[in-house]
Amino acid sequence: MEAHMLPPASSIKRWLLTTNHKDIGILYLVTAIYFLVVGGALSLLFRLQLADPSLNVLPPQAYNQAITIHGLVMVLFVVSPLAFALANYVVPLQIGARDLAFPRLNALSYWLYLFAGILVVVSFFQERTLDVGWTLYQPLAAGFTPYVGVNTGGLGLGLLTASVTVSTINFVVTIFRSRAPGVRLTALPMFTMTILLTVLMMLYAFPALLAGIIMLASDRVLGTVYFTSNQGGAILWDHIFWFFGHPEVYIVLFPALGVMADILVTFSRRPLFGRRYILAAMVIVATLSFLVWGHHMFLTGIHPDIRRAFTVTTIAISLPFDAIILSFIYTLSKSKIHLRTPMLFTLGSIAIFIIGGITGVFLGSIALDYVLRGTYFVVAHFHYTMAGGALVGLIAGVYYWYPKMTGRMFSEALGRIHFVLAMIGFNLLYFPMFLAWEMPRRVPVYAEYLAPLNQLATVGGFIFGGSFLVMFWNLLYSLRHGEPAGDNPWNAPTLEWLTRSPPPPHNFDGTPALVDGRFTFLAANGAGHHSHETHLSPWPFMLSLASMVVLLGLTTHIAISLGGLVLLAASILGFARERFVSHEPQLGERWPFERVDRMKLAWWTFLASEIVLFGVLLSAYIYVRSATPSWPAPGTLFDIWHGAVNTFILLTSSFTLVLAIAASRMGSRAGTLGFLGATMALGVAFLLNKYGEWTELFSHGVNFSTSIVSTSFFLTTGVHGAHVTAGLLALAYLISRALKGAYVREGHETLEYFGYYWHFVDIVWVFIFPLFYLI
Amino acid sequence: MAPRISTYVAVFGALVAMTVLELLIFGQPLPRIVIDLSIIGLAGGKAVLIALFFQHLAYEPRSLSSLALLGLGGAVAFLVLSVYSIVGVLFA
Numbered sequence: 001m002e003a004h005m006l007p008p009a010s011s012i013k014r015w016l017l018t019t020n021h022k023d024i025g026i027l028y029l030v031t032a033i034y035f036l037v038v039g040g041a042l043s044l045l046f047r048l049q050l051a052d053p054s055l056n057v058l059p060p061q062a063y064n065q066a067i068t069i070h071g072l073v074m075v076l077f078v079v080s081p082l083a084f085a086l087a088n089y090v091v092p093l094q095i096g097a098r099d100l101a102f103p104r105l106n107a108l109s110y111w112l113y114l115f116a117g118i119l120v121v122v123s124f125f126q127e128r129t130l131d132v133g134w135t136l137y138q139p140l141a142a143g144f145t146p147y148v149g150v151n152t153g154g155l156g157l158g159l160l161t162a163s164v165t166v167s168t169i170n171f172v173v174t175i176f177r178s179r180a181p182g183v184r185l186t187a188l189p190m191f192t193m194t195i196l197l198t199v200l201m202m203l204y205a206f207p208a209l210l211a212g213i214i215m216l217a218s219d220r221v222l223g224t225v226y227f228t229s230n231q232g233g234a235i236l237w238d239h240i241f242w243f244f245g246h247p248e249v250y251i252v253l254f255p256a257l258g259v260m261a262d263i264l265v266t267f268s269r270r271p272l273f274g275r276r277y278i279l280a281a282m283v284i285v286a287t288l289s290f291l292v293w294g295h296h297m298f299l300t301g302i303h304p305d306i307r308r309a310f311t312v313t314t315i316a317i318s319l320p321f322d323a324i325i326l327s328f329i330y331t332l333s334k335s336k337i338h339l340r341t342p343m344l345f346t347l348g349s350i351a352i353f354i355i356g357g358i359t360g361v362f363l364g365s366i367a368l369d370y371v372l373r374g375t376y377f378v379v380a381h382f383h384y385t386m387a388g389g390a391l392v393g394l395i396a397g398v399y400y401w402y403p404k405m406t407g408r409m410f411s412e413a414l415g416r417i418h419f420v421l422a423m424i425g426f427n428l429l430y431f432p433m434f435l436a437w438e439m440p441r442r443v444p445v446y447a448e449y450l451a452p453l454n455q456l457a458t459v460g461g462f463i464f465g466g467s468f469l470v471m472f473w474n475l476l477y478s479l480r481h482g483e484p485a486g487d488n489p490w491n492a493p494t495l496e497w498l499t500r501s502p503p504p505p506h507n508f509d510g511t512p513a514l515v516d517g518r519f520t521f522l523a524a525n526g527a528g529h530h531s532h533e534t535h536l537s538p539w540p541f542m543l544s545l546a547s548m549v550v551l552l553g554l555t556t557h558i559a560i561s562l563g564g565l566v567l568l569a570a571s572i573l574g575f576a577r578e579r580f581v582s583h584e585p586q587l588g589e590r591w592p593f594e595r596v597d598r599m600k601l602a603w604w605t606f607l608a609s610e611i612v613l614f615g616v617l618l619s620a621y622i623y624v625r626s627a628t629p630s631w632p633a634p635g636t637l638f639d640i641w642h643g644a645v646n647t648f649i650l651l652t653s654s655f656t657l658v659l660a661i662a663a664s665r666m667g668s669r670a671g672t673l674g675f676l677g678a679t680m681a682l683g684v685a686f687l688l689n690k691y692g693e694w695t696e697l698f699s700h701g702v703n704f705s706t707s708i709v710s711t712s713f714f715l716t717t718g719v720h721g722a723h724v725t726a727g728l729l730a731l732a733y734l735i736s737r738a739l740k741g742a743y744v745r746e747g748h749e750t751l752e753y754f755g756y757y758w759h760f761v762d763i764v765w766v767f768i769f770p771l772f773y774l775i
Numbered sequence: 776m777a778p779r780i781s782t783y784v785a786v787f788g789a790l791v792a793m794t795v796l797e798l799l800i801f802g803q804p805l806p807r808i809v810i811d812l813s814i815i816g817l818a819g820g821k822a823v824l825i826a827l828f829f830q831h832l833a834y835e836p837r838s839l840s841s842l843a844l845l846g847l848g849g850a851v852a853f854l855v856l857s858v859y860s861i862v863g864v865l866f867a
Contacts, residue, residue: 204849215838239857290849294856309856592838604839610845615850619857634801647794651821654829655787662780679833711796752831759829770814774801 003767006505014392017536019103019580020505020770024110025089026405028554029398031114032082033472038121039073040465042066046263046444047429047461050454050485053445063444064131069120071134072153075252076160079386083255084167087195090401091171093496093503094192096180096471096512096519096588097397101598102580104537104575105166111544112163119156119548121542126555130154131496133442135245136212138227138237142219154217155551162547164202169605171199173598179589180495181522186279189494190265191397193279194258197286200258204290205247205614212240215620218715223705226620226715231627231708235300239623240616242293250289254282254384255326256393260346263400264328266492267343270337274327281320284511288317298369307366314364325350340490341415348423349389356384359434361467370416379441380433388426395422395471402475403489407501408482414474421467448747468535495519502580511587521585533582538655539575546571576733599749603756614764615721621712621771632709634774637702642693646686647765653682654762657755664748672743679758683728690721713772720768725760729761730754778828787830791818 004025007014015027046066049057058066088106092099100106123129132141141150166767175188175196188196216237218224226232265272272278294302296309299613328350331559337343357382362368372378403409432453439446446454488497498519499508510521546568553561584598593601625631634640656678663671694714697703734754737743743751778786797817803851819822827833 002784200845204846209855235861236857239853239860241859245852257798291852292855294860297860303862306856306860357815592836595836596839601839604842608842611843611846612850616845616853619850619854621863622854623857626862640798640801644794644798648791651787651790652792655783655790658783658829659780662777662783665777708798756830759825761827763825766818767826771796774814775811 003671005313012405016072016541017097017538017539018245018277019107019540019613020535021092021099021103021106022087022405022503022505024106026082026087026230027110028085028088028113031110032078032085033400035073035077035081035117036468038469039078040068042070042073044461045466046070047458049444050446052451052455053448058444060444061128061131064133064442065124065129067442068130068133069124070606071151072120072157073117073263074132075386076135076157077113077120079252079390079394080255080579082391082398083195083198083252086191086259086394086397086401087171088540088649089405091172091192091195092178092495093404093499093507094189095175095183096177096495096508096514097174097176097585098508098533099582100170100504101178101584102170102602103535104540104578104580105170107537107540108543109167109170111168111541112159112448112547115548116159116163119159119551120153122552123153123156125149125541126152134238134243136216138216138234141237142216142227151217151220152555154213154220155554156214158210158217159547159551161213162184165606165609168199168202168206168609169602171195172203172605174602175199175603177588177590177598179513179516180585180587181587181589183495183589185589185591186276189258190261190275190278191255191258194254194282197282198254200287201247201251201254203284203609204612205244207609208240208244208510208616208695209248211613211616211620212237212244212417213445214719215240215617217714218704218718222714223703224715225708225713226624226703226711228241229624229708229711232620232711235297235302236620236623238297239293242296243290243616245296246293247286247289249386250285250384253390254286256349256397257282257391259397259400260328260349261391262492262494263342263346264331266348266400267330267338267340268336268491269338269491270325273331274323274487278324278327281323284320285317287321288313292317295364295369299373311364311366315361318344318357318361318376324352325357327375336774341410341412341419342400342490344395344416344419345399346391346423348419349393349396352384352388352392356381356386356388359589360385373441374440375437375440376433376439377437378471379428383430383433387430392422392426398471399473399494400490403485404496404501404503406479406482407485408478408480409485410474410482414470418467418470418474421463421470425460425462425464425467429457429464430460432456432460452505460584489733510575511585513587514573534580537575537578537580539578540569543568543571543575552563573733597749599753603675603753607756607760610760614720617716617773619765624708624712626702628708637709638713638773639693639696640773643769646689647769648683649689650682650762650765653679653686654759656682657758660749661748661755664743664751665745667745669741670745672751673735673738676738679730680731680735683731686724687721687728689719700712716772720761720764727754727758727761730757777831777834782828786824789824790821793821 006018006020015023018024045058046063049055049063088100120129126147128145129149130136130141130153131143131150175192179188210670215224215226219227227234227237246556261272261278291309292313294306298307298310347517359377363372363378363381399410400414436450436453439450480656485501487499487501490497495512496503498512508521512519512520546564547562551563553559656675660672660675660679663675697710703709704714731754734743734751798811801818803810826843831844832843
């Protein structure tokens, strides 16, 4: 089978090797539904436990694991992946692209997600999994859960951040650089616009989670004391987690808002009222989302000024949401509404979200939060917004785009039955929780007088869960027996409806363009179709599988990890050496990156996330230092000359690298090789110096666990050292290619891209040196 | 567009000089706050030079720098708000 031809959908090979965005979207959809069943089943188990305080359905330790994994799975493995299932399928169609900018990376992000989820599921079978609540509060998660399953689950979360980062880069580059002619950013359909804002939020939020997971893993495995010391501890974790965690809730919500907006336009047959104000509101929310996290910490004893500031920003962030919802309502008010299933779910989602949003304003008040924090009022609030606003909104999207994906219509009657059951079940499940506001969350027992409310909630939970069975049956049955859908069964205005259902592999017959507000096609008869583009690759699957094996071996048997490392190295090499052909459209809108090629944009997007990763790590250092009354004077613990020598080494290596790139441009093979070799030698010298420094410290009894001083030093310089090591491995590959004549006159861009990374690693050290050695 | 080799040499020279200056300032009998701020300022200056001339951001559209600066802004906001949240309490 040639790599530019897709095998039939009945072939397993197709699904293992595909890089086509539509296939990836379906893979995400099926996997997200699987995790929905896992998370849902867990919730029904603990709802049974909560049906009566005297019950013993789940022993306390099992209860803790159930609520923790339910939360993690729903937030990270269900709702966002469901959004990206739709995004993968629909966004390239909406912007007129043939695929995402980097099809193999797209497949990689899916397989990393799947294997990350498998690690979390495997952790259930390793004595005990994560059981500290989805927020992993400290010092509980670092110091009081010595179970290997907790490590496996944590490693799964780390692998997921890799998946997210890869996906983020792909969507940023795609939406900015693969739009059809005429599709300006302000003309994007709302769903694609919300995906753009979502991935930008992910870009800056997920690295904070990764930093936290690295620190937590280090505490658990290496014995560092970030979260078990008085200087770091619970509040440091809270800051790091919620700096990620609050943008995360908008990352979960925004795609659903975009789905709802597109559906409102279609089924009210009028443009979105105040579209530009909705866009502005969403940009404001996306920005403010990074400045409200402290409202999760009102009861932690942090400075009153900071609590007041976070109250202001939290109330402020509710205002643009008012604008968005009012625009939705006004769009509906003057239109003839077509109450088809997607519209029903959209309207239900809006109504539910309003309740959730209003209750969020209550929680944004410090005074009210003192009473309501950690109670079922909070549980109800975030389920009304996340499950009601986000999940129900995305369900609307599944129904909306189902005809496009399958070419079949689902049963409208069953869709309406699902809607009615879902609304009844949802509200019966979660509304009583507002009334049970005196009940603390995460505890399996409660006062007897709260039993009727809990019983209502349990019944509602089973109705809500059962409603999904109607949906699954409807969609599965309709795959074979549904009425043919045609290209545009909804008479929708966006571009994805102007191609076949399901679309051909190359999406459009011709190059779409938006001219005078209407879509047209610039070339007919497949002129836009590059038949020699590649659609299959085994390396995303292999690389992801190898990553999982490496991580699994760390908590089972080290030999497994070693085998996984060999497989990983081979997969990375295979990925790098594969001749994968994917073309960027020649015509299109690229503002504001017209002069930036897609690889350059991808690298800088990646580096933007690395800035946050190291920013959080260095901030954590400054934080613990601020919290430590007596810190060793500079030069007394860490040898300044080790640090100074390494500074000169890295600065020189950056210099030799730019000279290598200049030599490459001038066509000098000797110069290119010479300066690349010098860069490699300097990098190795850096690591050797670092090794000498560390062994010297160990010999003086200064190790990972000695104090917060040594913890912060070893962790920060260790993560930096790992980045240097990764860079040197990549450099070794580049040198091997240069030895065969690559990068002489042509191909210097590859060295330049590597340079962005290497110089960034240098910049990080430029700050590490003074912070750890001189101040 | 890329800088000339002479630019790279000048920037490298400046980076080395600024590092030497950091080491020299470190040993001076000045108030601690002056030393610390000077050293951090020099580090910031070195970072800017590397970003502008080795990473070529001086020759790229502002849109590219904006991606990086947004991340930096987020990190700074995190630093300021998290440290302030405890410093005022610890030393009140």
